[in-house]
Every structure is written in C-alpha cells, then in structure tokens.
Amino acid sequence: MVCGGFACSKNALCALNVVYMLVGLLLIGVAAWGKGLGLVSSIHIIGGVIAVGVFLLLIAVAGLVGAVNHHQVLLFFYMIILGLVFIFQFAISCSCLAINRNKQMDVINASWWVMSNSTRHELERSFDCCGLFNLTMPYLQDDTSCGAMCKTRSSACQMCGEKFLKHSDEALKILGGVGLFFSFTEILGVWLAMRFRNQKDPRANPSAFL
Numbered sequence: 617m618v619c620g621g622f623a624c625s626k627n628a629l630c631a632l633n634v635v636y637m638l639v640g641l642l643l644i645g646v647a648a649w650g651k652g653l654g655l656v657s658s659i660h661i662i663g664g665v666i667a668v669g670v671f672l673l674l675i676a677v678a679g680l681v682g683a684v685n686h687h688q689v690l691l692f693f694y695m696i697i698l699g700l701v702f703i704f705q706f707a708i709s710c711s712c713l714a715i716n717r718n719k720q721m722d723v724i725n726a727s728w729w730v731m732s733n734s735t736r737h738e739l740e741r742s743f744d745c746c747g748l749f750n751l752t753m754p755y756l757q758d759d760t761s762c763g764a765m766c767k768t769r770s771s772a773c774q775m776c777g778e779k780f781l782k783h784s785d786e787a788l789k790i791l792g793g794v795g796l797f798f799s800f801t802e803i804l805g806v807w808l809a810m811r812f813r814n815q816k817d818p819r820a821n822p823s824a825f826l
Contacts, residue, residue, distance in 0.1 A: 625812040629683040634803050636676035639798075643669030675701070676790040679805065683812065695806050702789045702802040709795030712788045717781065720788075724780050725749065745776035 644666055675697060682690030727738065728748045740746055746762035766773035 622812075622815045622818060626683055626686070627814060629805070629808045629812055631678060632801065632808065633676040633679040635801075636672055636805075637680070640671075640673030640676060641668045642691075643672065656738060679809065682809070686812070688813060688818050691809050695809045695813070698802050698806050698809070702806065705795050705802065706799040709792045709799060712792035712795065715788060717785070718785050720781055721749070721777070724777060724784065728777075737762070740776060743776055743779050745779050746773035747775050747777075748780075749775055749777040791824050811825065 646665070648666075675694065678690055679694045679698070680688065682694050725748060731739075740762050741764050744764050744766050746764055746767065762773065764773055
C-alpha cells in the first residue's frame with residue numbers, strides 16, 4: 617500500500633489527532649499543576665489555559681472519531697474548525713513575533729494600572745521588585761507601599777517593568793515560535809482530512825460511497 621492510499625491517510629490523520637490530544641491533556645495538566653503549586657494565582661489565566669486544552673482535546677476527539685469511522689460530516693466540520701483555528705493562531709503567532717519593545721512597554725504599563733493594589737503587591741513579592749517604571753510620582757507611590765523582600769536588603773529595588781520586559785520578550789518569542797509550528801501542523805491536518813474524506817474505503821460497499 618503506497619503512502620497516498622486510504623490506510624496511510626487514515627493512520628496519519630489518527631496519529632496527528634493523538635498528538636493533539638496529548639497536547640490538550642498536557643495543557644490541562646500544566647494548568648492544574650501550576651495552580652496546585654501556587655505558581656499561578658490568577659483564575660483567569662488558569663481558566664484560559666484549561667479552556668484551550670479542552671477545546672484542542674474536543675477537536676482531536678472529533679478528528680479521531682471521523683478518521684476511524686471515515687465519517688464524512690465529522691471530517692467536514694473538523695476541516696472547517698481546524699482551518700479557522702489556523703487563521704487565528706497564525707495571525708496571533710505573527711503578532712507575538714512582531715511586537716517590539718516599545719509596544720510591550722505600553723501593554724505592560726496599561727495592564728499595571730488597571731490591576732488592583734493587591735495584585736500589584738503580589739507581583740512585586742513574586743518577582744522581588746518594586747514599582748513598574750520610574751515615572752516619578754506613580755513610581756514613588758508604588759515604591760513606598762512595596763512589600764518585596766528586596767526592600768529589607770537594600771533601599772533601592774529593581775523596577776518590576778524591567779523584569780516584566782525580560783520575561784515578556786522571552787515568552788512572546790516562545791509563544792510565537794510554538795504557535796507557528798502548530799499552525800503548520802493544522803494545515804497538514806486540514807489537507808489530510810480533505811484527502812482522506814474524498815478517498816474510497818476499499819473494504820466498503822462500492823455503491824455506498826458518495
């Protein structure tokens with residue numbers, strides 16, 4: 617049987633969806649692990665990661681069931697949903713890689729001032745820093761109320777904005793690269809589903825194939 621045949625397309629599509637299932641379970645597990653150890657305290661972040669994991673898991677299950685049963689309707693909707701996911705993921709991944717340092721500073725600055733005081737103090741303790749950027753009066757207000765450990769060791773603490781920029785730059789590059797990689801696997805999944813959907817099962821009744 618050549619690789620372009622029915623069995624090869626079916627096995628390749630099943631294997632791809634098994635990988636998607638593992639990634640979905642990994643996202644759910646990592647989110648639960650991070651919450652359990654207290655690494656991430658924001659319920660919105662945890663909920664977002666779990667939602668992405670569950671969504672990916674559902675898509676993978678639909679693709680796997682459609683591939684195993686050669687189900688035309690499931691494969692059709694699988695192609696449509698995976699194609700839409702590719703468009704959004706590709707656009708977001710490109711945006712993550714293209715955003716520059718000034719834009720990151722604007723986003724961090726805007727996010728910082730919409731946070732509650734308790735959230736800002738929690739971040740200062742977690743990153744061992746005080747204030748965001750040295751913008752005179754706002755910075756002095758944050759610095760005086762800062763409860764980070766660095767205040768006990770020295771009168772001058774590193775600004776949180778510098779640490780946030782370092783972490784955000786690394787995170788955006790990783791997210792953009794991983795997102796681009798998975799977006800191309802999604803195109804592969806759409807192509808495999810389209811090809812497999814239009815192939816004839818050699819074991820099926822010839823008159824049943826549309």
